Amino acid sequence: IYALLTGAASSSSLKHRPKIDLQKCINLKRLSLCAACKWTSLDNIQPAAAHLSTLIIPSQTLLIDASFISLCEAAPLLEHVDISCCVQLTDVSIITMSERCHQLWNVNLSSLPRVTDKGIYALLTGAASSSSLKHRPKIDLQK
16 A cells, blocks of 8 residues: 555556545554655545554645545544644634544645645634643744
């Protein structure tokens, strides 16, 4: 699976990225997608997201709010999230992540031009109001 998700299996004969069915990966805890692979949707990951604690998907420039929001709704146990350089994501994604993922403690939001103070504030205040969260998340905003 790693080779297919990261593009390590890419060759001139592989014209389309195969569809990966993760429905039977019920204990998936960490997912890291290669920055070189450009994903427009994370829908095929959602069935396996219930136990996901780490999501590293930097530079997914085609990823939009609707897909990220659906993943956040399916992955309430997220602790570490790197969505740096996912330039299509907006405050809506960050607000939803803050409302749905109460275990967050390390979030990389660097180089997200469509995320404003409103999204950052929601992440900080949402985390602060969560009774299950022991501390505020570390948020990386460096460009």
